[in-house]
Amino acid sequence: MTFLVExxxxxxxxxxxxINFCAEFADTDHxxxxxxxxxxxxxxxxxxRLAEALQVHDPRLLADGLMLLVEGAYAISQTHGGGADGIGRSLVxxxxxxVAQQRLRPQGTDA
Structure with a gap:
């Protein structure tokens, strides 16, 4: 995530x-x-795959959560510009x- 912050x-x-392309071309079949x-x-x-290697409770859930963070970082960088105070630290x-939350849960338990 530090690379994404940078x-x-x-x-x-x-x-x-x-994201920019999709915003400009609304045709979902493009x-x-x-x-x-x-x-x-x-x-x-x-x-x-990284989540599976860490042997977390729910690799897909963790992957989706990380994707939301990535997409959010992209969006906030456009809204607030590169100097969004504290956003990078918050992302990490x-x-x-x-990751920590998923590692605490034993395999085979519900979320």
């Missing part, structure tokens, strides 16, 4: 190109939107909290 808080950062969906799916799957904290 990327989204840098001067001149204009947001996630895939080939570019499929590229955006596929790219996001690859990241989500990467998070899921939230990601660590999600």
């Amino acid at each position: 990327r989204t808080t840098g001067s001149g950062y204009r947001g996630c190109p895939f 080939p570019g939107r499929q590229v955006a969906r596929d790219t996001k799916a690859v990241l989500r799957e990467r998070f899921r 904290w939230a990601a660590e909290a999600l």
Whole structure:
């Protein structure tokens, strides 16, 4: 997540190109939107595999939570610009909290 903080808080950062594309091209059947969906799916799957390697309670739930943090970081960087006070620190904290919460739960218990 620290890489994401560095990327989204840098001067001149204009947001996630895939989100920007989808905002401009509303047609959900546009080939570019499929590229955006596929790219996001690859990241989500990467998070899921990492979560499985950590042997967390629910790898898919953790992956989805991390995806929400990533997408939120992209959105807030566009809304508030690179200097959004404390957002980067909060992003890292939230990601660590999600991982810790999932690691505390024994395998096979309900969320």
